Amino acid sequence: MRAEPAPAWPFARELRAPLPESTDVLIIGGGLAGTALAYYLARAGVECVLVERAELNREASGTNAGSFHFQIALHQLTALETGNVRERLQTEVRLHAEAAEVWKTLERELAGSLEIHITGGLMVAETPDEFRLLHEKRELEEEAGLETHVLEGEELRAFAPYLADDLLGATWCPDEGHANPMLAAPLFAARAAEAGAELRTHAEVTRVEVDPDGGARRFAVTTAAVRVHAHRVVNATGAWANEVCGLVGLRLPIRAEGLHLNVTEPRERVLEPMVQHIGRRLTLKQATNGTFIIGGGWPANPEPAPARFSTTWESTAGNVAVAVRVLPLLADVKIVRTWSGVMAFTADLAPLVGESARLPGFHTLIATTGFTLSPLLAQLLAEELATGRGTIPPQYSIDRDPAGQPTTT
Amino acid sequence: MTDATYDLLIVGGGPAGLAAAAEAVSAGLAVCLVDERPTFGGQIFKQPGPGFRVTDPAAVGREYVRGRELIDAAERAGALLLPRTSALAIRGTTVVLVEDGANARTVEARQVLIAPGAHDRPVVFPGWTLPGVLTAGGAQTLVKTQRVLPGERIVFAGSGPLALAFPAQLRGYGANVELVLEAGPAPGVRDVLRLLAAARGNTSLLRDAVGYRARLLRDRVPLRYRRIVVRAEGEGRVEEVVHASVDTAWRPIPGTEERVAADTLCVGYGFFPSVELLRLAGCDFVYDEDLGGPVVVRDEWLRTTVPNVSAAGDGTGVAGSYVAIDEGRLAALGAALDLEALTADAAVARAAPLRRRLARKEAFRRALRRMYAVGPGIYELATPETVVCRCEEITAGTLDAASEGTDDVNVVKSLTRAGMGLCQGRNCQRQIAATLALRHGGSLGSLPVATARPPVRPVPIGAVADASLEDGGFFTVES
Ligand SMILES: Cc1cc2nc3c(=O)[nH]c(=O)nc-3n(C[C@H](O)[C@H](O)[C@H](O)COP(=O)(O)OP(=O)(O)OC[C@H]3O[C@@H](n4cnc5c(N)ncnc54)[C@H](O)[C@@H]3O)c2cc1C
Ligand SMILES: Cc1cc2nc3c(=O)[nH]c(=O)nc-3n(C[C@H](O)[C@H](O)[C@H](O)COP(=O)(O)OP(=O)(O)OC[C@H]3O[C@@H](n4cnc5c(N)ncnc54)[C@H](O)[C@@H]3O)c2cc1C
Numbered sequence: 001m002r003a004e005p006a007p008a009w010p011f012a013r014e015l016r017a018p019l020p021e022s023t024d025v026l027i028i029g030g031g032l033a034g035t036a037l038a039y040y041l042a043r044a045g046v047e048c049v050l051v052e053r054a055e056l057n058r059e060a061s062g063t064n065a066g067s068f069h070f071q072i073a074l075h076q077l078t079a080l081e082t083g084n085v086r087e088r089l090q091t092e093v094r095l096h097a098e099a100a101e102v103w104k105t106l107e108r109e110l111a112g113s114l115e116i117h118i119t120g121g122l123m124v125a126e127t128p129d130e131f132r133l134l135h136e137k138r139e140l141e142e143e144a145g146l147e148t149h150v151l152e153g154e155e156l157r158a159f160a161p162y163l164a165d166d167l168l169g170a171t172w173c174p175d176e177g178h179a180n181p182m183l184a185a186p187l188f189a190a191r192a193a194e195a196g197a198e199l200r201t202h203a204e205v206t207r208v209e210v211d212p213d214g215g216a217r218r219f220a221v222t223t224a225a226v227r228v229h230a231h232r233v234v235n236a237t238g239a240w241a242n243e244v245c246g247l248v249g250l251r252l253p254i255r256a257e258g259l260h261l262n263v264t265e266p267r268e269r270v271l272e273p274m275v276q277h278i279g280r281r282l283t284l285k286q287a288t289n290g291t292f293i294i295g296g297g298w299p300a301n302p303e304p305a306p307a308r309f310s311t312t313w314e315s316t317a318g319n320v321a322v323a324v325r326v327l328p329l330l331a332d333v334k335i336v337r338t339w340s341g342v343m344a345f346t347a348d349l350a351p352l353v354g355e356s357a358r359l360p361g362f363h364t365l366i367a368t369t370g371f372t373l374s375p376l377l378a379q380l381l382a383e384e385l386a387t388g389r390g391t392i393p394p395q396y397s398i399d400r401d402p403a404g405q406p407t408t409t
Numbered sequence: 410m411t412d413a414t415y416d417l418l419i420v421g422g423g424p425a426g427l428a429a430a431a432e433a434v435s436a437g438l439a440v441c442l443v444d445e446r447p448t449f450g451g452q453i454f455k456q457p458g459p460g461f462r463v464t465d466p467a468a469v470g471r472e473y474v475r476g477r478e479l480i481d482a483a484e485r486a487g488a489l490l491l492p493r494t495s496a497l498a499i500r501g502t503t504v505v506l507v508e509d510g511a512n513a514r515t516v517e518a519r520q521v522l523i524a525p526g527a528h529d530r531p532v533v534f535p536g537w538t539l540p541g542v543l544t545a546g547g548a549q550t551l552v553k554t555q556r557v558l559p560g561e562r563i564v565f566a567g568s569g570p571l572a573l574a575f576p577a578q579l580r581g582y583g584a585n586v587e588l589v590l591e592a593g594p595a596p597g598v599r600d601v602l603r604l605l606a607a608a609r610g611n612t613s614l615l616r617d618a619v620g621y622r623a624r625l626l627r628d629r630v631p632l633r634y635r636r637i638v639v640r641a642e643g644e645g646r647v648e649e650v651v652h653a654s655v656d657t658a659w660r661p662i663p664g665t666e667e668r669v670a671a672d673t674l675c676v677g678y679g680f681f682p683s684v685e686l687l688r689l690a691g692c693d694f695v696y697d698e699d700l701g702g703p704v705v706v707r708d709e710w711l712r713t714t715v716p717n718v719s720a721a722g723d724g725t726g727v728a729g730s731y732v733a734i735d736e737g738r739l740a741a742l743g744a745a746l747d748l749e750a751l752t753a754d755a756a757v758a759r760a761a762p763l764r765r766r767l768a769r770k771e772a773f774r775r776a777l778r779r780m781y782a783v784g785p786g787i788y789e790l791a792t793p794e795t796v797v798c799r800c801e802e803i804t805a806g807t808l809d810a811a812s813e814g815t816d817d818v819n820v821v822k823s824l825t826r827a828g829m830g831l832c833q834g835r836n837c838q839r840q841i842a843a844t845l846a847l848r849h850g851g852s853l854g855s856l857p858v859a860t861a862r863p864p865v866r867p868v869p870i871g872a873v874a875d876a877s878l879e880d881g882g883f884f885t886v887e888s
Contacts, residue, residue: 012814055820062823075884182823201814265831265867281880289801289826298880308860313498313505313515316863318878320870331871337833338862345884 011193015056015201019226023049023198025385026221026230028205028244031061032181032374033365034236035188035199039110040382042195049230050189050197051223053204057185060238060370063341065261065295066181067274067283068103069369070096071123071148071173072137074278075297076349080129082136088350089137091395093144095351099376100146100175106375112187114179115288121176121274122151122160124167124326130279131168137278138171148173162270164328171278178274178285181371188375200224208233208247210359218361232385234363239342241352241366248359252398253347254366258300258309258340262320265334266290275326282322292333294323300340311338343370353377353396354384364398414517415441415489417744418504420496420686421524423451424730425722427479429522429737434486436745436759441516442488443506445495445866448554449483450476452526452546452723453730455553472553479734498863499523499690502717505863513873520717520744523687524737527680527701527723530783531836534790536641537676538799545575545677558584560673564650566638567677568592568783571729575677576630577621586630588669590652592659592678592784595634639666639790641674650674659784678787680727681839687724688861690715696854698783700726702839703858710743710760711736719743732770735763788843797844798837800830808844816849818842818859831867834859 025041027034030052041048056062069075072082072089082089107114125131134150141148151159152169159172193199200223207222214220217229235244239256271286281296298315316338324330344366346352351367365381367373377392384390417433419426422444430442448456454476483490491506497513498505502521507513529544536542541560543551545567548559558579563586565576572593576586625632635654639661642649654665681701684694692713694703704726711719721740722733739760746756791797793806803825811824818841821827827841828834834841842856864873 015814055815055817057823058817058820077884182826186824263829264870296880297884310500311862313500313863314878316498317513317873317875318880321874321876321878322880324870324874325876331874332869334867334869335864335873336831336867337829338864339860349884 011190011199014193015199017200019051019200019203019223019228020049020198022217022229023047024231025049025234026051026219026228026232027234027236028221029236029238029240030056030185030189030199030201031059031236031238031370032057032185032188033061033238033367033370033378034234035185035192036375036378037234037236037365037382038192038197038199039188039195040379041385042192042197044382044386046382046386048197049228050192050199051203051205051221051228052199052201055201056189056199057182060341060343061185061374062181063261063339064181064343064371065283065285065293066178066287066371067276067285068100068118068121068176068178069372070100070146070176071121071171071276072141073123073276074281075368080133080279082133082140086140088348088395089140090144091393092350093141093146095373095376095393097144097146097175099373102376102379103177103179110187110191112183112190114183114187116177116179117272117288118175118177119272119274120172120174121276122163122170122172123276123278124156124163124170125278126167127279128168133278134169134171141173146173147175160273162327162329163275164326167326172273176274178287180288184371205244205247208244210248232361232363234365234381234385236365238366238370239344241344241364245364248362250356250359250362252352252364252366254344254352255347256342257345258302258342259295260298260300260311260315260319260338260340261293261295262316262335262338264292264294264330265336267292267333270329271327277322277326280322281319282326284323284327292323292330294319296322309340309342311340344368351377351396352398353381354390354392354398357397357399414519415439416518416748416750417441417520417522417741418502418516418518419443419522419524420504421451421526421722421724422446422449422490422492423524423526423722423733424454424479425524425526425724425733425737425740426451426522427483427737428734429524429721429741430483430488430490431479431486432738432741433744434483434488436742437750438741438745438748440488441491441518442483443491443494443496445493447493449480449490449492451730451733452549454479455550456480495866495868496686497865497868499686499718501715507868507872511872513868519748520719522737522740522744523690523718523720523724524722524733524740525683525686525724527682527727528835529677530679530681530701531840532676532678532787532790533795533797533805533837533840534638534640535792535795536643536647538796539641539643539647540645541643541647541672542641542674542676545571545675548675549575549578552579552582552584556582558582559675560671561585562587562671563673563675564588564590564638564669564671565675565677566590566592566650566652567675567679568637569677569679572677573621573625573632574617575675577624579675580624580628580630586625586628587671589625589630589632590636590638591632591634592637592655592787593634637661637787638674638676647671647674655784655786657784659786660789661786679783680723682724682726684724685861685865687713687720688858689863689865690718692718692720697726698853700728702853710746711740712743712747717747728770728774732767732774735767735770739763739767785843788840789847791840797840798825798827798830798834800832800836801826801828803827805844808841809848812845812848816845816851816856818845818856821845822859828859
């Protein structure tokens with residue numbers, strides 16, 4: 001273990017300063033989506049203010065597993081096949097391939113460590129059906145421009161001798177890996193502040209008024225009893241996005257869910273790649289400090305706010321059972337803690353990014369695998385906000401779902 | 410999977426839990442008591458470890474004997490006593506247990522009594538992580554269960570009603586105690602009178618306290634009041650202890666530093682109740698620094714605010730073994746009452762003498778507390794280079810920098826990793842909170858604490874994994 005140099009967060013002094021009266025872009029939410037957007041906007045010279053109701057990076061962005069999800073994974077599938085969702089998957093894999101490029105250079109871009117490990121990722125299969133799916137998805141990934149390989153039986157054992165020796169095979173994606181979620185949003189926030197973005201904590205948005213004739217400052221956003229006038233608003237509140245949308249009479253096709261994670265004591269490094277399972281809920285990695293982080297989408301129990309969702313013993317015991325099935329050496333590694341986070345699942349699992357046609361100037365920035373995708377999507381949205389032109393795939397339009405169409409205010 | 414049901418499950422086999430077990434069985438309840446240690450008796454009545462056979466009980470001391478009596482009583486009554494068994498998680502009255510080397514299992518109980526005791530208050534000062542620095546409780550455990558002396562030249566620094574007990578006990582085992590530093594004042598005539606007034610009916614407590622001091626004086630162990638350890642120095646191990654006089658807030662007075670050569674420094678500035686399970690259960694707390702911090706809220710039968718969960722002993726605020734025993738009994742009677750094994754009249758009658766004794770002890774305890782109130786200076790000894798979180802090696806300087814924009818322990822934890830190691834903040838959490846309180850103003854008690862999460866003890870994955878639990882399979886997609 002290492003003695004840390006004191007991190008310098010000079011911007012933290014400003015977090016509780018009075019809010020500016022007006023701005024061009026007002027970002028709601030201080031997770032990875034919001035802070036990354038603030039950074040890319042400020043760097044492009046766009047005036048912006050970010051408001052966070054509590055503290056930065058304390059919700060999904062600071063509690064997630066830190067995996068880069070580039071391969072097609074269980075959470076994107078509805079059955080052990082790809083045929084039914086081929087088109088959606090193609091779009092997503094293309095996006096993932098782009099996200100992979102962003103992460104490769106992010107530490108340089110932000111001049112700081114995010115504990116990024118691009119060590120590759122394995123997705124294992126236990127049953128013949130799962131194994132067949134590996135081949136199917138690899139083809140799809142190749143078409144979309146993401147490099148993956150199928151490793152069969154003996155090959156997998158030679159490649160990753162620490163895995164259970166009766167696994168049928170795995171796909172290998174060299175671009176996958178992981179980073180430290182406790183570092184990513186804070187570093188984006190620090191660099192955003194240096195570039196001129198204003199960030200404020202303890203500023204919950206409770207009201208958004210729209211004045212269609214208000215011209216350059218058509219939104220009046222009330223937060224912590226102060227009104228801020230903004231030209232444009234971005235809703236980056238993750239699992240709470242519909243609460244904010246509700247303030248302007250919109251509704252998004254998303255649902256909030258609590259997920260469970262486990263962490264173990266540190267051990268000598270044995271596991272380089274990230275490991276997932278194509279048919280069961282598992283993500284598994286060994287972090288920089290030697291601890292194993294085990295997750296994969298097991299549920300946590302909702303609790304009335306402001307309590308955090310509680311973790312259950314069932315999720316603990318079930319999640320680590322999948323982990324030790326795949327990586328037997330975990331049997332004598334001690335689990336020291338579980339925790340939970342709440343995230344937004346979009347109804348079709350694809351991101352919701354861009355401006356609402358129903359309410360010009362109102363944007364959202366939401367992704368299901370939002371740790372992986374937020375830096376890229378923030379970049380794309382910042383580009384659109386800065387230049388008026390963008391490359392956000394139309395599939396991610398926030399008006400796409402009929403059920404999600406706005407009611408009128 | 411649930412594989413057992415008890416009327417009363419007791420977590421903790423110290424004086425509180427053992428006394429509760431005997432009482433509950435005598436009231437007709439089916440009782441299971443678990444303790445993570447290999448022997449019962451808890452902190453004070455700790456029994457010698459496996460491999461030691463006691464042939465002459467008198468020679469190992471009064472505490473051994475009293476502990477043995479409690480254990481025998483619980484056993485004779487017919488309580489199921491499970492050693493080496495930790496409670497890892499609790500939800501309602503469902504408790505996850507794991508025996509060393511076995512698989513975790515879930516048990517249902519109609520009532521749960523949590524009696525987990527207390528642990529030493531960690532104090533952070535330069536050099537506190539040097540080999541040779543240990544907590545008083547750690548030293549005591551070594552001596553009681555292993556019959557091993559911690560060193561050859563021992564300095565003891567501490568405070569509180571038990572501060573003199575530790576060095577006196579060490580002397581009793583033949584240890585060479587060079588110096589005893591008590592942060593509180595020397596007991597004055599008025600204190601002694603006050604104690605005597607409060608001590609009516611508490612003669613055993615007073616006898617203990619007086620006895621410890623007498624033992625040290627008789628053995629000519631230098632005993633210095635109003636002084637605390639300010640740092641420990643040495644190459645790879647304690648060689649010298651630096652101590653200083655303090656004011657009433659326990660802040661060192663400049664120019665009063667002295668050094669003493671030592672190879673061992675025992676630190677005992679009081680205790681913190683072990684509240685992990687109670688917090689996980691969802692109980693309400695109030696804050697009382699003198700009782701060790703968070704104190705669980707209880708009613709007259711020691712029920713917590715969570716239905717069918719009660720709490721007794723040092724885990725509810727440090728009050729000593731006599732209180733723990735009576736509280737254990739009282740909680741057992743409350744459980745029997747709730748399960749209708751006792752009528753209200755019978756429970757009230759059996760509880761009456763316990764309540765009388767507890768009330769008297771409360772008076773004694775209040776008098777002691779006034780003498781031994783912990784000063785805030787105890788949290789201000791670290792220098793920027795001092796490691797505060799030893800699991801993750803995070804320094805006071807790093808913590809201070811991270812608390813720039815926040816007064817939330819959880820944010821500092823996430824920015825620095827402090828409190829995320831093997832001990833899960835047991836040792837550093839209060840010091841982190843104190844850093845925040847110092848920087849932002851506000852009291853220790855008003856700061857939010859880290860969220861309680863299972864498991865409350867580290868446990869091997871192999872013991873936890875349960876392949877029969879199905880994951881939900883695919884993630885639903887609305888069409
Ligand atoms: C346990 C878990 C594991 C995960 N693992 C992974 C993974 O391995 N890889 C991956 O890619 N993704 C993972 N995810 C998903 C990922 O964490 C999220 O998609 C991503 O962090 C979303 O970022 P965000 O900024 O949109 O939301 P958040 O980080 O939740 O931020 C939203 C912020 O908005 C604030 N807010 C809400 N309402 C208001 C208001 N009215 N006013 C002001 N502020 C408000 C909140 O306080 C919060 O800080 C995981 C999620 C969880 C919960
Ligand atoms: C370090 C220390 C030294 C002390 N020395 C003295 C002394 O010299 N003289 C004196 O008069 N008093 C002393 N006391 C005070 C005295 O020990 C206590 O007042 C008394 O033991 C309290 O009894 P209890 O039953 O509440 O807790 P304890 O005696 O501490 O018993 C609690 C038991 O619960 C078990 N436990 C806790 N959590 C779990 C879990 N999750 N699963 C399973 N088991 C669990 C522990 O292993 C422990 O055996 C000392 C206290 C401490 C903490």
